[in-house]
Amino acid sequence: MDEVTPPPHRLLGGFLWPVLFAGVLALAGCSKQQTLQALFQKATPHEAYARQLHQAGLDGRPAGRTWLAAADKALRDSLVVTLPFAETGYFRPERPLAASYRYAVRVGEQVHVSLTLAPGAGARVFLDAFEVEPGRMPLPVASADTMVLDFRYRAENDAQHLLRLQPELLAAGRYTLKVSREPSLSVFPVQGKTDKAVASFWGSDRDGGARRHEGIDIMAPRGTAAVAAVAGYVTRTGETPLGGRVVWLTDAAHNEHLYYAHLDKQLVSPGQHVQPGDTLGLVGNTGNARTTVPHLHFGIYRGGRGAVDPFPFVRHTESPAPATVGPDRRSEFVRLRNAAWLQPTAAVSNGGSRSRTRLSTQEPLLVVGQQGPALRVLTAGGHVGYVPAKAVVSAKDAPLRRLNLADDKELLTGPASGAPAIGVLVAHASVAVLGSSKDYSLVRGPQNEIGWIVL
Template sequence: MPFTTDSRIQRLTTRPLSGFGWMLLAAGLLGLGGCSKQQTLQAIFQKSTPHQAYARQLKQAGLDTRPAGRAWLQAADQALRDSLVVTLPFAETGYLRPERPTATSYRYNVRAGEQIHVSLALGAGAAVRVFLDAFEVVPGQAAAPVASADTLAVDFRYRAEDDGQHLLRVQPELLAAGRYTLRVSREPSLSVFPVLGRTDAAVGSFWGAARDAGARQHEGIDIFAQRGTPAIAATDGFVTRTGETPIGGRVVWLADTKHGSHLYYAHLDKQLVSAGQQVRAGDTLGLVGNTGNARTTVPHLHFGIYRSGRGAVDPFPFVRRTDPAAALPNGPDQRGEFVRLRAATDLRPTPTADKKRPAPAIAKLPKQLPLLVVGQQGTSLRVQTPTGQEGYVPAQGVVRASGAPLRQLVLPTAVELLGQPFTAAPARGALAAQTPVSVLGQTEGYSLLRGPGGETGWVIL
C-alpha cells in the first residue's frame, strides 16, 4: 500500500509522554481542538492496551485517513484473521520493515494452567516500540485479549485459563526498522512443585486414567516419592480443610485465592497443618504416604486442582517443568534480503512440515518470484511476497537473489523504482539511463531491479 512519510508520523514514532503531558502536547501539536471535552477525558481515563492507545493516537492525529496510518490499522486487524501456526516452545528472529506497515501473528495451542512466557529482544540500535498482544482464539468469536505489552525489551508472562488456542500479534510502530528475536515458551503457573525434591518426572499416573475397573476416572496426578517426603504448598494460600476419608486417606485442602482454585493433597502419611492456617509456597503441609485407598500401593501424593465453578481440572500443566529454550537459527542471517526459490514451492503457515497432516498451503510460489526474508525459525525462512502475504519456506530451498540474478542488463532509458509491483505504488528512487542493473525476480510483468549502489525497486522493462 503506497504511503509517504508524514511529520505527524515522525512525532508518533518517538516514545510518547504519559498521562496529561501527552494529551496537552497532542492537543497543541496534533490539532485535537476539534475533539469535545468529553471525548478527550474519555481518551485520558479509558483503560486500554499500549496497542490500543497508539491506535487512538493515530486517529487523534488524523493519520487514520492517510495511507500509512490506514495501512497500520488494517495490518493490525488482518493479523487477527490470518496467523502463522507454531508449536511451543519456539524462537524466531525477525526483521522490521520501515517502508511498509505490517503485523505478524502466531497461533499456538495452550493448556489450562500453563504460564506462557513471551520475550522479545531488539537488535543493537533498534530503539523502537513493538506492541505484543496475546489473544484467546475461539472459532466463530472475536479474538479476546488476554495480555499486552510494549517496551524496548519485552519480557512478560501470562497464565492460560482454558485449553485452546492463543494468538500473539507482533506489530511495530510506524517507520520502525531493525532486527529482533522473539521467544515464546511454557512454564508451570504454580511456583513450587508439590513434592519436595521432585519434578514432573516423578508423575506415574496421569489425569483421566481409569479407576475402579473403569467406574470413574483419575481426577489428578500421582507423584511418587519415599514415605515421609514433604508434600509442600505449591503456592501461597490458606488451609481450608484437613481430615481423613476412605478414598483420599489423610488429606489437606489448600485455597489459592489469587486464582480461585483449591489444591488437594491426598494419601498423606501425616498432616502438619490445620484448617485456617496461612502458608507460603514451599511450606510443608504433610508427609507423603499411602493412606486411604492407596494402602496397597507404594507411597505417593495424589495431587488435584479444583477450580471454582468448574470442578476438577488436569493439574499437570500447572506443575510441568519449564520448556527447554528453543534454539535460534544457526545458518546465515538472511533477514532483509531478497531470495528466490530453487523450484516452485508451497508457502505454508507453519515452519514445521508434518508429512502425515501437512498444513494447507497459503499459495503456490513460482521460482522466479522474489521473496523478502522477514524472519528465520529453525530450518525455515518466514518470507513476504510482493503482495504482502507471509508464510514459511524451507531455508535450503532458496538462493540469494543478489547472488544469482535472473539476468543482468544496462538500462536503455531512465526508470523510476517503485516500492511495490503495481502502477500506483510510490517511487523509491530512480536510475539513470545506461546504469548496469541486476534483475532479482519477476511477477505480473514487473521486474525487481538492483542498481550498483544497492538501490532496489520494481519496474516494467
C-alpha cells in the same frame, strides 16, 4: 525517550516522509506518559497508539491506514507455532507490518513472552495476546509494549492463543521473540521432586474403567514432605476411604482448591495460612492406595468447573530451540530452488498443512524472520509464511539474468502501479533481475539500489 533519526526525504504512499515523520515524532513525544496511563486504563498500549494516530490525523494517510490494516489482518491471518519457540524478525520502515502467531495453551500454564531488540533498534513495539475461537471476536488476555520487554500471563482455559507483534510507524531494526510455557504454580507439590516423578496422569482408568483419574500421582519415598504449591488457607483436613489422609488448600487468588491425598501424616490444621513451600503433610499410601507404593495424589478443582488436569500447572519450563540456524538472512531477498507451497507453520519439513499460496522459482521472497531452519518470508503479493532455509537461493548472488535497459525506468518500492517511486534507472543502465512477479521485476541497479520495474 529514544532518539529518533529522521528518514530520508522520499515519497511513501503518496505523501512525503517528513510529513509522516513530524506526526510520528509528535506521538513519540508523549508516548511514555500515555503508555503509563494506559497501564491503569482499559485501553492497551496498542489501542492507545492507534487512538493517537487518529488524533494526529495519520489514520487518513496511506502509511497510517496500512498500519491499522496490518493490525487487523494479523488477528485474522496468523502463523501457527508450537510452544516453546524462538524467532528472529526484521522491521521495515517503508512497509508497516504486524506479525502474529497462533499456539495452543492448557489451563494452568503460564506463558512467558520475551522480546529482545537488536542494538540500534530503538523502536517501540506492541505485544498483544488474545484468546481466539472461530466465529468470535478475539478476547484480549495480555498486553505490553517495549516499556515491558519481558512478561508472563496465565492461561485460564484450554484454548488457542494468538500473539500479535507490531512496531510503531517508521520502525526499523531486528529483534528476537521467544515464547515458552512455564508452570503457574510457584512450587512443586512434593519437596525435592519435579514433574519427572509423575507416574500416573489425568484421565487414566480407575476401578476397571468405572471412573477416571482426576489428578496426577507423584512418586516419592514415604515421609517426603508434601508442600504448599501456592500461598493460601487450609480449608479442610481429614480421612476418606479413597484419599486416605487428605489436605485441602484454597488458592483464593485464582478460585482454585488444591487437593493432597494418601498422606502418611497431616501437619496443618483448617484455617491455617501457609506460604509456598510450607509443609502440609508427609507422603504415604493411605486410603485406597494402601496396596501401592507411597505417592502423593495431587488434584486441582476450580470454582464452578470442578476438576482440571494439574499437570500443566506443574510441568517444567522448556527452553526454545535457537531462533537462527545458519546465516542470518533477515532483510535479504531469496528465491525457491523448486516451486512449492507457502507454509503457515515453521514445521515445514513434515509435509503437513499448507496455505493456498503457490510459489514459483521466479518470485522474489523477502526474508522478514527466521525460526530455526525455516524462513518467514513476505511474497510480492503481500502473503506471509514459511519456507525451508535449505530450499532457497540468494536472489542477489544468483540473479535470473542481467541486461541493459532500453529506456528510462521508474524504480518502485513494490510490484504495483500505485507503489511509491524511489528513483529512476536511466536508459542503458546495467541491472540484475533478482526475480519477477506478474508484470513486474525486482532489479538491482548499478548503485546497488533495489526496487521494482516493468520490463
